Amino acid sequence: MKVLIYSKDYDTVKKSGVGKAIDHQIEALKLVGCDFTLDEKDDFDLVHINTILPGAVHFASKARKMGKKVVYHGHSTMEDFKNSFIFSNQIAPLFKKWLVYAYRKGDLVLTPTEYSKNILATYGLNRPIEVVSNGIDLDFWKKGPKDRENFYKKYGLNPEKKSIISVGLPIKRKGIDDFIRLAARMPEYEFVWFGKLDRALMSPEIKKEMEDRPDNFHAPGYVDSEDLREAYAGSNLYAFLTHEETEGIVLLEALATKAQILIRDIEIFEDGFVDGENIYKGRNLDDFERKIKGILEGHLANLSEVAYKKAKEKSIEKTGARLIELYERTMKNEINI
Incomplete structure (x- = not known):
């Protein structure tokens, strides 16, 4: 065959x-x-x-x-x-x-x-x-010793601040509007969105959100897999605020790097992902803000090793x-x- x-x-x-x-x-x-x-x-x-x-x-x-x-x-x-x-x-x-x-x-x-x-x-x-x-290729998506240093230097991030990243097309379905609003709510952290879309294809709402974005929101655009691997591994949290997916390859990538992860509580993630046990979930901006602060300030347990088992299954x-x-x-x- x-x-x-x-x-x-x-x-x-x-x-x-x-x-x-x-x-x-x-x-x-x-x-x-x-x-x-x-x-x-x-x-x-x-x-x-x-x-x-x-x-x-x-x-x-x-x-x-x-x-x-x-x-x-x-x-x-x-x-x-x-x-x-x-x-x-x-x-x-x-x-x-x-x-x-x-x-x-x-x-x-x-x-x-x-x-x-x-x-x-x-x-x-x-x-x-x-x-x-x-x-997911578990061998490729592994943390390296200089990932954090390279990630912060490459995108000009403040080394005194903790960082949250997300990956995907800058569209409403992926939750970029909520990501930008969270950046405005939490200036004490750096927010980085990886992904690019022709401006002509953007909805008016997202164009306006991008124009009004705060100084701690960064949009490097599309980057290759090695740069993404560094970002997952070098940041403090991966936030996947998508409203709808068929699987979400980027989530598998984040799981494989043993990143700390926060996802939106939607139907596709009901099977296998349990809030507070192997991942953190939120439903709205207040949930996301509370969970982000809890994770980054150490008030919530680090679930990255437990979550990694989900990547191994795939x-x-x-x-x-x-x-x-x-x-x-x-x-x-x-x-x-």
Whole structure:
């Protein structure tokens, strides 16, 4: 069995979570010794498609006509498309129709969590849906001895202040508005947001928040994985204030670096994450402010070692083994709705 990881539109998505997922799949298949290619001109038995751009959807149709098996990865839902770009809420119903059209091209639909599987199950795809985590490379996301020094120096942070970071597109769904408001409430800390979006795609609300941001809020934009690793490991707290996710690769990264973590208390994190036991959760600005101060001032216990176990459950090796299992079952027509 030879697998094609469709990557013709990789450059378009490489700075997003979908791009990271493709990177993880490539690494996972290498680790488990799966025969794969990135060149659609090569011979292959099964194609794994991660994007919903027109070229990818067309290639899925072409592969089916060639008699190849198609695995379509459901990274996106209408629910996580809302509150993202300008006019995203207005066009969300059309986006859902496109998702359904694209995902029905697959013999199998993959999605990262049971939560996102339950959402896709309501779309009427009439396709089997299986769960496989995007996975995390535990060897890469490790703390280094100079991470804090490098992180503070690189972004001009005040070494006398503790720091909170977040990672993602600067959109409302990711919670950047709350992150900026927390920075204004707590000038005694440094706040750093990693992620970039063309200003033309930003909602008016987020543009205004960015323009009015306080001096202790920093926005370096998009950075590579090594810089991110330093930031997770060199900061004092990772705050994931997202309102909706299918998994959240950035959370896995933070868990793997043994960062202290605060997340929004939303449905996807109900399974496996318990407030005060293996992670901290908040529902609103007052919750977040109280938890941040409790964590950074040592009034709340450090849960980073306990939380790391969640990252170990989703190692990239386990993702590779799961992918091969699902590929083989798809080739044998063993997966049913």
